[in-house]
Structure formats: structure tokens, C-alpha cells
Amino acid sequence: MATHRDPALAILDPHEGLRREMALLQSVVDGDRQAGLLLWRCAPSIVVPRRLTHKPGFDRACEAMAGRGWPVIVRDTGGDLTPQSPGLINVALAFRQRRADGGIRDSYLKLCNPLIDCLRGLGIEAYCASVEGAFCDGDYNLVVGGRKLAGTAQRWRKLAPATGAADDMFAVLAHAVILVDEDLDTLWHVGNAFYRHCGLEARIDERLHVSLAELLPDAGPALLEQSLERFRACFDDCLQSPCDTSDQ
């Protein structure tokens, strides 16, 4: 029987994974912690922002995709459609952030810079950029050689009055989904099938992505577990006391 040395290797139902992310954010909102980190893997599913639920074809698309084994789940961090599967690693970082000019950019950099440093340690030069036509495109994708390795999104909420924080201090959940070791073409075909069923013109261009397995062809079957360890370790500095981490 397989044993999971790292609890984040367990594959979560998407509802449970997203519930844990929002619980992490809530713990910062309530002042229970200053910051926290959650790493998790998700069962096959299609995660969409709330805006897509208002599209006329949404229910039809959900039914069609569920019938193919790809249930559709709504998340609260905006962005765009993201196919999820166990070969991807979700990194959710929650922290306090001033809602000032550049606050959204700074929040993305808190998430992306440690990952960029981590990848550099593996000989991979990643950077933040938009990749038009990639899944869930935005200015803070993690990109390698023009191809997208990770997508990102954010949710902002006010801190609870009991925290005594200044009015312009918010709680932020910054989230990345990193393409680690997966048959990417399948993901994009599924994503595009959703768009078609939903009656939307958007399409994901499968040529615009790259996985960590492709960048590290000699990594072997332990790549997922090793990646989890590396990604967790790269946030140690920004989670120093009084910050903490959570895999719960």
C-alpha cells in the first residue's frame, strides 16, 4: 500500500482543497495568523471563476464535462478556467498586505519571487509575464522560454475589526497552479471542451505551456514529491515567525 510521506501528496477533492484555501485566508482575516501556506494536489476537475457561472451555457457545460469525468467547481479568486489534475501542484499563500498603489503587484511578487528563486536553483530561468492564449492568462504567469509553467490569481478581503489592523491592511490569498508532471494536452482539450459547451469563443493554445517534467527530463518519478518539498521550503523566509505554514 502506498504511503504519503508528505501530506500534501494526498489528492484532494476540489471542494475540499478550495475549502482549505479559503479557511487559510479566513485565518488571516480573523487574525489567527499573520500568514500561512497551503500546498495541495487536486482530483481531475475544471475550476472556474464565479463570472463564468453567469454565462448562458454554464449549466450545459457543467453537465457535459461532469459526464466526461471532469466536474466543474467554482473558486473565489477570479482569473479564468483552470483544468486541475494530480500532476499539478497548487500553492496558496495567505498574508497581510496594504491595499495601496502596487498592492496587487506586490502580492503577486510575494508568491512568484520565491518560486522563481526555487526554479533558478534547478537551473530553470522563470519570469512573470502574460502569455496570450495560455490558460488563465495574466501578467503574473510564471513563464519559461515564452511558455507558461504556472498560473496565478488573488482574493482580497478586509481584516476583521478585532485584529486592530489599519483600514488599508487587507488579507490576501495569492494562489498558483504549477504544471509539474501531467499530460498537458489532455488538460487543454478538456478546458476547450468546456468553453465550447459553454458557448464561449475563448480557447487555450496547447503550444503555449510547459511542465516541470519537460524542463527536467531526468527528474524521474519522484518529481512531484521533490517539487512539493522545494516549493514549501522556498517560502520559509516569508513565513518566519510570527508567520506559519499549514497543510491542513
Added chain:
Amino acid sequence: MSDVPNELKYVASHEWIRVESDGTVTVGVTDHAQDLLGDVVFVELPGAGTELSAGDEAGVVESVKAASDIYAPLSGEVIEINEDLEESPELVNSDPYGDGWFFKLKLSDTSELDDLLDADGYAELCEAES
């Protein structure tokens, strides 16, 4: 410098409030807030009839950069929402104090109006944040 109309009231969470002649109030997010968010792609608003207390989460704005909660600046009942935002969320960016309004409230405690910021106070807050 963001646009801060003198005739409106404000709260620190970047919502504006206009007191109408019938005593109801209209609520939206400020020019400063929409600028921070970037291009708005979706707005989820409370249903008409929803009772809100000041500070309650009243909806969500999704932009190309982030999703952010909308807060009720005052306590009261939602009597109307801006249904145009369903098809045209970009109105929040293009006309935050006009066609980009969010919802109207029938106040349950008019004394809360005394706690709102005026334009100068809100402008100072924005200045301090930048």
C-alpha cells in the same frame, strides 16, 4: 490623483455613498479603487431585499488581476442593484461614480451617515496609501 467628487461620502474600504433626495443611498467603488483593481470583468451583487449591516460583505468584484470583496458602507436593505453590470462590468472602470454604481440601500440607521468620510478625508486617506 484619483477623482474624488465633493458631493459624495466615502468609507476607508473605498466605497462611495450618495445620499438621494428620498433618503436612500447609492453605493459604488471609488475611482481610486477601480484603478487599483484594474479591468473589472465581473461584479456579483447582493439580491434586492438583502439586509446588510455596515461592514458586511455585500458582493465581489473580479478584475483581470484579482477578486476583491465589496462591503456595505452602511446598514440597510438593498432596494435595487445595477443590473447593467451583468453585461457591462467595465462600467466600474469607465464611470465609477455614474453608470458603474453597485446598489441602493434603504438605511436602517441614518446616524451611521455621521461616520462617513467627506471628500477631503477620503483624499487624504488615498494620499497616505500611495
